[in-house]
Amino acid sequence: MAVKAPKLAKDFWGHFNRGVAWLIIGLQIIILAALGIVLYVVGFFENNPLAVVATLLAQTILGVLASALLFRFVARPLKDMLAAIIHVSGEPTTSTPPNPNDTRFEKSGFKDVLQTIYQLASNEPAPADAPATLSEGSEPAVTPQATHSIIERALDNTTCGFVVMNHERVITFSNKAAPINIDQNGTSHLSLLFNGEDTLENWLTHCEETAVRAEHTWTRIPNKLPEEEGRRFFDVIASYDKGAESEVVLTMIDRTEQYAVGEQELDFIAFAAHELRGPITVIRGYLDVLQDELSDVLRDDQHELFRRLTVSANRLSGYINNILNTSRYDRRHLKMHLTETSLSDIYDTIKDDMDLRASAQGRLLSVTIPSDLPHIAADPASLGEVMGNLIDNAIKYSNEGGAITVTASMKGELVEFSVEDHGIGMPGNVVSNLFQKFYRSHRSRETVAGTGIGLYISKAIVESHGGTISVRSEEGRGSTFIVSLPTYQAVAEKLKAGDNSNEALIEQGSGWIKNHSMYRG
Amino acid sequence: MAIQTILVIEDDRFIGEMYVRSLKKAGYDVDWMIDGNDGLIAARNKAYDLLLLDVMLPERRGSDILEALRGGSEDLIPHSKVLVLTNFEQDDESRLAMEKRADGYLIKAEITPSKLLAVIKQLDSQQ
Numbered sequence: 036m037a038v039k040a041p042k043l044a045k046d047f048w049g050h051f052n053r054g055v056a057w058l059i060i061g062l063q064i065i066i067l068a069a070l071g072i073v074l075y076v077v078g079f080f081e082n083n084p085l086a087v088v089a090t091l092l093a094q095t096i097l098g099v100l101a102s103a104l105l106f107r108f109v110a111r112p113l114k115d116m117l118a119a120i121i122h123v124s125g126e127p128t129t130s131t132p133p134n135p136n137d138t139r140f141e142k143s144g145f146k147d148v149l150q151t152i153y154q155l156a157s158n159e160p161a162p163a164d165a166p167a168t169l170s171e172g173s174e175p176a177v178t179p180q181a182t183h184s185i186i187e188r189a190l191d192n193t194t195c196g197f198v199v200m201n202h203e204r205v206i207t208f209s210n211k212a213a214p215i216n217i218d219q220n221g222t223s224h225l226s227l228l229f230n231g232e233d234t235l236e237n238w239l240t241h242c243e244e245t246a247v248r249a250e251h252t253w254t255r256i257p258n259k260l261p262e263e264e265g266r267r268f269f270d271v272i273a274s275y276d277k278g279a280e281s282e283v284v285l286t287m288i289d290r291t292e293q294y295a296v297g298e299q300e301l302d303f304i305a306f307a308a309h310e311l312r313g314p315i316t317v318i319r320g321y322l323d324v325l326q327d328e329l330s331d332v333l334r335d336d337q338h339e340l341f342r343r344l345t346v347s348a349n350r351l352s353g354y355i356n357n358i359l360n361t362s363r364y365d366r367r368h369l370k371m372h373l374t375e376t377s378l379s380d381i382y383d384t385i386k387d388d389m390d391l392r393a394s395a396q397g398r399l400l401s402v403t404i405p406s407d408l409p410h411i412a413a414d415p416a417s418l419g420e421v422m423g424n425l426i427d428n429a430i431k432y433s434n435e436g437g438a439i440t441v442t443a444s445m446k447g448e449l450v451e452f453s454v455e456d457h458g459i460g461m462p463g464n465v466v467s468n469l470f471q472k473f474y475r476s477h478r479s480r481e482t483v484a485g486t487g488i489g490l491y492i493s494k495a496i497v498e499s500h501g502g503t504i505s506v507r508s509e510e511g512r513g514s515t516f517i518v519s520l521p522t523y524q525a526v527a528e529k530l531k532a533g534d535n536s537n538e539a540l541i542e543q544g545s546g547w548i549k550n551h552s553m554y555r556g
Numbered sequence: 557m558a559i560q561t562i563l564v565i566e567d568d569r570f571i572g573e574m575y576v577r578s579l580k581k582a583g584y585d586v587d588w589m590i591d592g593n594d595g596l597i598a599a600r601n602k603a604y605d606l607l608l609l610d611v612m613l614p615e616r617r618g619s620d621i622l623e624a625l626r627g628g629s630e631d632l633i634p635h636s637k638v639l640v641l642t643n644f645e646q647d648d649e650s651r652l653a654m655e656k657r658a659d660g661y662l663i664k665a666e667i668t669p670s671k672l673l674a675v676i677k678q679l680d681s682q683q
Contacts, residue, residue, distance in 0.1 A: 304645065309612065312643035312665035313568065320574040323668035327578075352665055359645070370648055416666070 045121045045128055048114065055110075059102040067095045112145055119149050123156035123221050134219040153221040154209075196269065196287030198225060201280065204239060213287060214258040214269065225285075226258045227271065235273060239283065242275040249275045255294050268294035304362045311355050318348045339395075346395040349388050353423050360420070361488045364495045371414040371499045375523045378443050378452055379406040385419045389426050393439065398430050402441040404452075411450050412526035417496045421504075424489040425454040425516045433458025433513065449502070449519040457513035466508050470494040501526060559605040559637070559680050564588045565595030565618065566610045566641070571664065575608065578669035584676075592616025596624055603635050606676065609658070611642035618642065619654055626657040637679055641667065 070091060074080065079087050115133045122132035133140065135149040187210070190197050196213030200206055206223040209215045216226045229235060233253065242249050251273050259266040269287040276282060322345050326338075333341065363369040382404050393400035422441075429439045433456040440455045461469070470490050490504075497504045501521050508514035521529075562584050566572035572588055579586045587604070589595040592613035599607055599621070611618040618640065625632045638658040643665055646654070655661045659679060667675070 308645040309643050312663070313571070316643060316664040316667075317568075317570045317574065319665070319668050320571065323670050324574060324578055327670065355665070416663075 043121075043126050044117065044124055045126050048117055055106055056103075059099055059106070063095050063098045063102070066098065067091060070094075112143075112148075115140075115145065116148065116152065119152045123153060132219050132221070135217070136219075150217055153217045154215075154223075156221050194289055196285070196289070198285040198287070199281040200283040200285070202278070202282045204236075204283070207281070212289065213285075214267065227256050227269065227287075228258065228260065229253065229256060235271070235285075238273065239275065242277070246275060247277045251275075255290070267291040304359060308355075308359050312352075315348065315352045315355065319345070319352065322348060342391060342395050346392050349392065350427070353420065353427065356420055357424070357488050357492050360417070360496070361492045364492060369495065369499065371417060371496070373412040373414055373500070373526070375410050376413050376415050377406065377410050378408055378450060379404040381413065381415050381419050382422060382441075384415065385423050389423065392427070393430060396430055397435040398433060399436070399438045400426070400441070401438065404441070404443040408443060408445060408450055410523040411500075411520045412523045413500055413520070414496075418500065421493040421496050421518065422452070422454075424493045425518070428489060428516070429454050429456035429458065429514075432456065432460075446519065448521065448525060450522060451517060451519050453515055453517045455513065455515040460510045460512050460514055461508040462510045466506055469506060470504070501529075559584070559676055561585045561602070561604045562587070562606045562608065562676075563595070563598055563602075563604040564608045565592070565599075565613065565621065566608065567591060567613050568610075574669060575672065578673065582673050590614075592618065592621055596621045599625060599633060599636070603633070605636060606679070607633070607636055607638045608672075609638055609640050611640065611646065611654075612644045619646075619650055622654055622657050639675065639679070641672075 074087060074091075118130055118133050121128050121130075133149055135146045135153065137146075140146040140149060190210040191212075193210070194212050195210075197208070197210045198206055198213045198215070199208040206215070206225070209223055214226045216224045218224065225235070227235070230253075235253075238249075238251050253271040253273075256269050256271050257266055258269065267289060268291045270290050272286045272288075274284050276284075322341065326341050326345070329341075330338075360369055382402065386402070389400060389402075426439065426441065433439065437457050441453070442455075443450065443452045445451070471487075494504050497518050497520070503519050505517050505519075506514055507517070562579055564572055564575055564579070564586060566575065566588065567590050569590075572590070576586050576588050587598060587602075589598050593615040595609075595613065596616060609618045609621060613621075622638065622640070626638075637660075639660040639662060640654050640658045641662050641664050643663060651661070660675060662675070
């Protein structure tokens with residue numbers, strides 16, 4: 036068999052260039068000869084033979100130059116493509132591979148072509164005669180090529196990103212939807228910005244040390260910084276299988292649409308909070324000032340009206356807090372700043388408000404919270420809101436003159452806080468749905484106003500403290516809501532004993548426990 | 557040294573007047589600045605016992621004022637206490653940064669003038 040074709044891809048360019056050069060020169064000579072014959076036959080040479088010959092020669096030389104120039108321009112993408120192929124084929128070469136991020140490629144749109152070449156190269160197993168850099172050590176896949184490409188095509192058609200890595204954390208496969216950057220060496224990199232310490236790298240290191248098989252999920256992982264163009268959000272699921280050819284498999288679900296909206300709303304919430312709280316500040320503040328300044332002038336019934344104004348403004352304020360907290364919680368931005376405190380201290384911050392609410396609505400509120408209970412790790416404002424919500428509900432769902440009893444005690448390892456009313460109570464089927472968002476029982480829809488987020492957000496807050504909330508109720512006889520919380524000591528020890536992700540950021544006394552996600556699932 | 561002189565930096569007239577009125581009535585000497593630049597200058601020119609600092613301010617945000625006063629190697633207001641009073645929901649990082657430098661961080665909507673007086677008394681008793 037005649038081996039005329041170049042052996043290496045990089046030899047092709049010289050060969051091709053020579054061929055083109057011969058073609059250009061040959062064509063020009065043919066044109067020159069044809070023109071010469073025509074001019075001779077017509078009799079042009081007789082007048083001024085020298086000038087005609089000179090013109091013909093000039094035309095030929097210019098023609099060669101022009102053709103060569105044209106060739107250089109037309110063949111440029113071919114040359115770049117070839118350089119990329121030479122590079123990915125692994126042939127020895129001194130030239131630098133074309134960089135897809137070069138501005139001239141970006142302008143002409145050639146970038147995609149180059150990226151496709153690099154990507155194809157990093158996806159396909161290297162051909163047998165070239166030294167394989169990717170599937171090193173492993174047996175060539177026994178799966179027939181056809182099956183392989185059907186699966187790959189199918190994966191490329193999904194909107195889910197898939198990435199496979201070997202034991203050296205080198206990406207051996209990625210489909211089209213995967214957020215991948217390919218550098219000029221043809222190496223793929225994941226472009227995901229993990230949050231804090233909880234990165235893929237750290238998890239893999241942890242797996243390598245301790246696990247044979249493991250799975251981990253990250254949510255809301257962006258591929259770019261805020262404000263950057265083309266920012267997308269992914270939920271990432273990683274599975275790890277020690278020693279397997281595909282040791283790490285990543286599945287990335289594009290959640291941009293859900294999360295991007297969340298981001299905007301979050302911004303909106305921050306400003307809405309400011310706007311809603313402004314007027315409330317003024318109303319509550321001026322009522323406070325006026326009530327004080329007018330205390331000697333007002334008649335008793337006018338005092339009562341003032342009290343009602345205050346109670347209403349306070350309830351509105353509480354409700355605004357519920358809305359803000361619910362929005363934050365639903366977007367996973369509800370964070371607890373846990374600090375060492377006691378139930379009685381927290382209740383003291385809302386005591387006046389609660390007394391006022393109960394008396395304005397004719398309920399008998401009795402509160403017994405022993406001040407010597409063990410301390411708890413709590414976000415005082417949030418837990419105060421929970422207490423307020425429960426007492427508010429007890430007021431709402433009981434009758435005028437009804438007694439509401441708030442107590443607290445130690446139950447085993449937990450500090451328990453309960454709110455008991457003797458109101459309308461609930462049947463069992465209502466109790467089971469009680470903590471759902473927007474849930475309101477059929478009957479309470481008709482008789483009591485409300486939106487059904489109070490218990491939902493209370494549960495979220497209590498659970499963020501590592502506690503539980505439960506309810507005992509009997510229809511017609513009243514309900515008791517019980518909040519159980521771990522002691523400060525227990526939380527502090529758990530944080531200390533926890534893995535390094537908590538970084539033991541605990542200071543005793545008045546310091547913050549700077550851990551916001553410990554109890555978030 | 558009990559708290560006697562107070563600087564209120566607050567751009568909302570309704571809210572500012574409310575605090576100034578009740579603080580004056582309670583016997584404090586109160587100065588009130590509307591924008592962030594004036595607030596910073598006032599805080600540096602006179603050693604107030606207490607600063608009430610809003611966050612969303614024209615010209616210069618409260619967080620920047622606090623940074624300028626206490627962010628450097630030297631505390632420029634070593635004799636003053638600072639209470640941050642805001643209705644704005646800051647991101648965690650900014651909030652924690654301010655909490656670290658201030659003596660208190662309160663949501664205005666939760667703090668009626670009488671509660672504010674109680675907080676100031678408490679600050680006083682901590683000394």
